[in-house]
Amino acid sequence: MSGESAELDTVDALVQLSFLVQGVLTDVAAAYDVSLVQLRLFGILRDRTPGMLELATHLGLDKSSMTGLVTRAEKRGLVQRRPSPHDGRGVLVSLTPEGHRITDLGAAEITRRVTALCADLTPAEAADLRGLASRIIAAAPRR
Amino acid sequence: MSGESAELDTVDALVQLSFLVQGVLTDVAAAYDVSLVQLRLFGILRDRTPGMLELATHLGLDKSSMTGLVTRAEKRGLVQRRPSPHDGRGVLVSLTPEGHRITDLGAAEITRRVTALCADLTPAEAADLRGLASRIIAAAPRR
C-alpha cells in the first residue's frame, strides 16, 4: 500500500514484490496481445483438456465468465472447444497449435524476466528465497 | 504458470507467491466492495491530494480511465474532487472521511492477512525474506 522505497517491513516488501512480478506477467501477456487471465487459462490447458466448469474452478471464475473467455480465445484461434465424448452436456477445451506456441513463448519470457529480477542475488540467496516462498505457498490454504 | 505444488523453482515460487499476495489484496478490497485498483487509489490519497494526471501516472492508467474511476468512487462518497486553487484546469482528488475509514481498515486487514501467510516463518526467516524482497524491489527499474 505504501509509497516509493525507503525501509520496507515484511508486509510491504511482499506486497510490492507481488506487484513487480504481476507486472511482468501482465507485460508478457500484453506482448502477445492477451490478458493475464487468458495466459493463465493457456497455462492450465498446457497439461490438461478440462471442461468449462473445471476451468472456472481453477481460475476462480463463474462458469458464465468462462464462456466469453473461451469464446474470445477461440475466435482468435488460440483454443478450441470439442464435445465431450463421455458427457453429452460437456465440452472439452484445448490449445490449438498457435495457442500452444504463444503459451510456450510466454512462459519462456516470464522465466527470463523473473530471473532477471533476481539478477543481484547470489545462487545461495536465490535458493533461500525459493525455500521461504515455497514454505509460504505450501502453508497457504488451498484456494 | 505451473500447477499444484511439488518442487518449485525460484521463478515458479515467486509467481505463485505473487498470486497468493494479490489474492489477499483482491479479497480485502472485495470485502469493502471496491476493486484492487480503487484500493490502490485510496492508498495514494492517504498521503497526497494529487490531480488526475498524477494519479493516472501512479496507477499506470490513461487519464481518461481516471475519470470513471474517480467518478465511481465519488458517487459512493469515498473520494471528492475539488478545483485546484493554482490551475483553473485542474482538480484535486482527496479521500472523504468514509474513504479514509475503509482505507485504514483495508490496510490493517492486509497487514493482518499477509502477516498470517508468514506465520510459519521464524522472525529471522521473515527478516531474511524482507531483505531479499527489498533488494529485488530496489534493483527493479522504476516504473
Next chain:
DNA sequence: TATTGTTATACTCTATAACTATA
C-alpha cells in the same frame, strides 16, 4: 432433479480519439 454450459443483462475497467477550458 441435478449438472453442464450458454444467453441475457448490467456493471467495472481500460484505451483511443475528439473535445472543452484553461495556461
Next chain:
DNA sequence: TATAGTTATAGAGTATAACAATA
C-alpha cells in the same frame, strides 16, 4: 500551442439470473 480533464465509443472481463440440454 500545450496542458488538464472530460466525453464518446468500443471492447474485455466479471457476476447474477434465467434458460436449454443432458444425466
